[in-house]
Amino acid sequence: MVTPHGVVQTPAFMPVGTRGAVKAVTARDLEDLGAEIILGNTYHLYLKPGDSLIARCGGLHKFIGWNRPILTDSGGYQVFSLAAMRRIDDEGATFRSHLDGSLHQLTPERAVDIQAQLGSDIAMVLDECVGPRPGSDPGCSLTQGSDPGRSFTHPGSDPGRSVTHISADVARTAMERSAEWAQRARRRLLRLREDPESVPEVIVTNPGQAQFGIIQGGTDPGLRSESVQKTMEIGFEAYAIGGLSVGEPVDVMYDIVAHTAPLLPGDRPRYLMGTGMPDDLIECVARGVDLFDCVLPTRNARNGQLLTSRGPLVIKNARYAEDMSPPDPDCGCYTCRHFSRAYLRHLFVVGEMTSATLNSLHNLHFYLDTMRRIREAIVFGSFEKLRREFHQTFSRRPQI
């Protein structure tokens, strides 16, 4: 995949740096780990420090000291994850800021403008992501929403662990609206490309920015097909599969990927948004995916879970208190080369910041190395063997 800031080998994994930083690690760490592209978030960077500020500072790459490719998500995921504090209508999404409670409207056009100012190499269109997890009442809150001014839940409240079904209605509405929004986003970007003077309030900091459309449609293959058709009619540099890994059973996710990916152009990267566990990566590569991002390696690292060649390892468990072996004996990362489980457990238990850093370095290494191995296996014809290996190591998690 060729971008203004360099080439990305695919299949690729993008570490998530929502607010302009991959939590707990430095840009140099990421370079050393071999990360070729990272992800940033429109919604978060718009709220702080603001896209205009970043534009005035020369764009996101310069601002964060990362000169390799960046993909920015549109804020579509926040439409989903902040369900309790936003309202959606055809125009766009109105958010109650999670930082200070202020109201903000994110429209498809605005999401394009913000990303133009950020100057990422790949901009995502604003979409409406739906799934079983966040909304307390997904069946209706997705479209109606209550007044975002009053419905304020606190981070700790964790509203939606319970899995409910996404009604076909809701999935269709979200899919159709996403397609409308995609159309508007494309129109906006083309205008910025062709006649930037006509939009003086936007500083385009990366003229070579690509724009990806996003396929929605929930867990219904028919809706997915429709979404592919509508989105490809508009025409984007490439396409992403959204609305998965949002609480549905993993097998359903696999099936939808298997259905959807082959419908997308084979000569363009197919991006599966927000996935997944290590075995999900290889399973979805097998189904045609080229690009991934996921907070799992970094978040789980901070929460004490290491992903290793032997499977998940919860470093905080008491059994590692005096275990002087490395987290993963087969891993060559900085953490595994230098530190023991006993020490890493201690760092976690006492809450040292280094814990987050060392755990994150390991997990990111594991993810990036997994992608390297997948690429090699494809070239050398050992893909199925590698796939079996991952399947055995990360055997199916129990489904709800």
Next chain:
RNA sequence: GGCGAGGUAGCGAAGCGGUCAAACGCAGCAGACUGUAAAUCUGUCGCCCCAGCGGCUUCGGAGGUUCGAAUCCUCCCCUCGCCA
């Protein structure tokens, strides 16, 4: 030696006649986490078990009052503070 305050589960700390195996916090133990409101959240947390509105032993110690005591009374032990 005198006066005062207090001794509750690993620690801190509520409770002051029944609904108390005892709130809450911490520590401990386990789990969750998938386009990051997350260095977060959830469960568990006296002992036993066939895990139940189950059994057993608890609230410094010993007696007592009461149908019933962590809660009331008596004596004792021990901490801390002030004064000698």
